[in-house]
Amino acid sequence: MINIVLFGKPGAGKGTQAEFLKEKYNLTHLSTGDIFRYNMKNNTALGLEAKVYIDRGDLVPDSITIGMLQDEVDRNPHSAGFLFDGFPRTLTQADALDQFLASKGQGITATIALEADDEILVKRLLERGKTSGRVDDQDEEKIRNRYQEYNEKTAPLMDYYKNQDKFYAVNGIGTIAEITERLSNVIENL
Numbered sequence: 001m002i003n004i005v006l007f008g009k010p011g012a013g014k015g016t017q018a019e020f021l022k023e024k025y026n027l028t029h030l031s032t033g034d035i036f037r038y039n040m041k042n043n044t045a046l047g048l049e050a051k052v053y054i055d056r057g058d059l060v061p062d063s064i065t066i067g068m069l070q071d072e073v074d075r076n077p078h079s080a081g082f083l084f085d086g087f088p089r090t091l092t093q094a095d096a097l098d099q100f101l102a103s104k105g106q107g108i109t110a111t112i113a114l115e116a117d118d119e120i121l122v123k124r125l126l127e128r129g130k131t132s133g134r135v136d137d138q139d140e141e142k143i144r145n146r147y148q149e150y151n152e153k154t155a156p157l158m159d160y161y162k163n164q165d166k167f168y169a170v171n172g173i174g175t176i177a178e179i180t181e182r183l184s185n186v187i188e189n190l
């Protein structure tokens with residue numbers, strides 16, 4: 001069983017790559033952003049609670065996010081492994097995930113970061129916002145706030161996983177196929 005965390009700033013291509021990797025390695029793809037958006041679209045209590053934060057480009061509080069993620073893992077008891085996309089994003093989430101997986105006799109196999117320059121990513125997100133309908137992709141100030149959240153709360157996770165010898169990084173600039181290849185090289189050498 002392999003459990004991979006796809007790591008990277010908003011717009012780095014985590015979702016795009018996850019679509020390929022989940023097929024290639026038979027992994028269950030869990031994107032907390034997608035789960036939140038599904039809940040917002042369906043006006044669930046969770047969706048309404050999360051919307052305020054998401055529309056501002058703030059992280060949703062750990063108290064909401066961790067339980068939601070754990071429920072999704074529990075919904076897939078026969079999974080051959082998980083591809084976590086957009087989770088964890090805080091040290092508290094990373095700790096909770098480690099403990100949660102350990103309680104099932106599992107753990108994170110590797111964390112792989114897609115690296116790209118901020119300015120390229122901001123342009124990419126603004127472009128995506130024209131068609132994605134996502135409020136948080138349409139306003140440069142909100143996008144910059146998402147990067148600030150990333151730098152403050154998510155970037156420290158790199159050291160967290162480096163200390164566990166589980167951190168890998170690949171260049172996130174190139175064609176989709178080139179980047180899938182880089183990620184596959186890491187996964188196949190684990």
Ligand code: AMP
Pocket residue numbers: 010032033034036053054055057058059060061065085086087088089090093136146
């Ligand atoms: P994403 O689609 O991964 O860019 O996520 C979109 C938004 O959902 C983020 O800007 C956050 O507001 C929220 N979100 C997604 N994943 C998390 C997480 N692990 N912790 C807190 N907020 C999250």
